[in-house]
Amino acid sequence: MLYFLFISQACNLRCSYCGGTPEDRIMPLRISYDIDSLKKFLSRDANPTLIFYGGEPLIFMRDLMRIMDEIPARYLLQTNGLLLRKLPSQYLHQFDGILVSIDGRNDVTDWYRGKGVNQRILENVRYIRDKENYRGDLIARLTVSEKSNIFEEVKFLVSVELFDHYHWQIDALWDYPRDLRWNNFDYWLEEVYNPGITRLVKWWISWMLKTGESLGIVPFLVLTRILLTGKPVGLQCGAGEVAFSIATDGTLLPCPVSAGYEWARLGNIQDQEPSALVGKIGLEEPCVNCDVRWICGGRCLVANKTQYWGKEGFFKVCESIRHLIAEIENHLDELCHLISRGILTEKALDYPATEMGLEVIP
Ligand code: SF4
Numbered sequence: 001m002l003y004f005l006f007i008s009q010a011c012n013l014r015c016s017y018c019g020g021t022p023e024d025r026i027m028p029l030r031i032s033y034d035i036d037s038l039k040k041f042l043s044r045d046a047n048p049t050l051i052f053y054g055g056e057p058l059i060f061m062r063d064l065m066r067i068m069d070e071i072p073a074r075y076l077l078q079t080n081g082l083l084l085r086k087l088p089s090q091y092l093h094q095f096d097g098i099l100v101s102i103d104g105r106n107d108v109t110d111w112y113r114g115k116g117v118n119q120r121i122l123e124n125v126r127y128i129r130d131k132e133n134y135r136g137d138l139i140a141r142l143t144v145s146e147k148s149n150i151f152e153e154v155k156f157l158v159s160v161e162l163f164d165h166y167h168w169q170i171d172a173l174w175d176y177p178r179d180l181r182w183n184n185f186d187y188w189l190e191e192v193y194n195p196g197i198t199r200l201v202k203w204w205i206s207w208m209l210k211t212g213e214s215l216g217i218v219p220f221l222v223l224t225r226i227l228l229t230g231k232p233v234g235l236q237c238g239a240g241e242v243a244f245s246i247a248t249d250g251t252l253l254p255c256p257v258s259a260g261y262e263w264a265r266l267g268n269i270q271d272q273e274p275s276a277l278v279g280k281i282g283l284e285e286p287c288v289n290c291d292v293r294w295i296c297g298g299r300c301l302v303a304n305k306t307q308y309w310g311k312e313g314f315f316k317v318c319e320s321i322r323h324l325i326a327e328i329e330n331h332l333d334e335l336c337h338l339i340s341r342g343i344l345t346e347k348a349l350d351y352p353a354t355e356m357g358l359e360v361i362p
């Protein structure tokens with residue numbers, strides 16, 4: 001199974017949609033349990049993947065390296081990228097994949113994350129690619145909010161030729177009140193985001209035709225596979241089924257964003273078996289009986305449980321999912337053509353997004 005392992009709550013950025021302010025009541029600032037108890041807990045899982053998470057997990061790099069020294073597992077890293085070049089080579093090359101938080105064009109990332117941040121991230125990613133010869137999966141992980149134009153942000157990140165995959169999450173439904181960070185979410189969704197998806201799907205296909213290569217835009221790849229196979233999916237981030245989270249005090253949760261919610265507490269690494277966690281928490285309405293659930297999977301367990309934006313706000317976000325599905329459906333013939341020409345490969349379509357710690361549905 002996949003475990004999002006909090007190395008710390010501390011972060012070296014203060015992003016506008018996050019804040020990065022550690023909250024003592026949620027969990028301790030850094031790991032407070034004995035590493036042996038983590039080792040014992042994970043030894044009961046035949047195939048564990050640890051995805052190091054925070055805050056910024058590289059702030060307490062020694063804790064992370066000690067865990068890698070002592071606990072055999074498959075490793076992933078989710079990082080803001082600012083300390084990447086400080087990670088010693090022997091650890092860097094052990095990561096199957098690195099998820100780098102970056103929001104797109106310079107002015108957009110800098111608007112959310114701070115002046116000069118985008119360039120610093122790109123320099124560090126370039127450094128591990130060129131100087132360290134890192135060949136694992138580099139994933140650009142965008143947060144998409146009111147300043148973002150999804151078409152421009154993804155196109156920019158493709159143009160820097162550093163990443164293997166691209167994935168994004170809409171900054172929606174996380175908190176209350178609904179318009180805490182939005183001037184006009186509905187307008188943005190209808191007039192900016194959805195048209196941006198329409199353009200991006202077309203551009204994705206033309207890019208692959210032009211270059212003769214697959215392009216790793218994760219939500220498009222996975223939805224193409226689902227629509228072509230007709231095989232229904234579950235919650236695609238895997239929360240509560242194949243993916244869990246371990247807080248700095250050892251508390252077990254279905255996903256990292258659920259820290260702080262009473263309903264999400266699944267016990268502690270000291271007193272739980274990995275297998276006992278599976279299926280304890282699941283989706284409720286409106287996802288359970290939704291007509292597109294077999295394709296969507298339910299988007300987000302936390303959003304489904306909290307419903308911070310009410311039914312109306314929740315369904316507004318669902319409109320973006322329906323639009324995305326429709327856009328892929330509209331282009332299935334062209335996508336089949338790319339597959340038959342060997343451009344869009346089976347390997348690309350079979351991308352194991354959940355195993356890489358991605359939610360699939362933005
Ligand atoms: S489209 Fe909306 S209601 Fe339907 S499964 Fe997805 S998140 Fe749930």
Ligand code: SF4
Nearest residue numbers: 237255257300301302
């Ligand atoms: S999609 Fe929601 S439930 Fe799944 S990992 Fe992300 S925040 Fe957690």
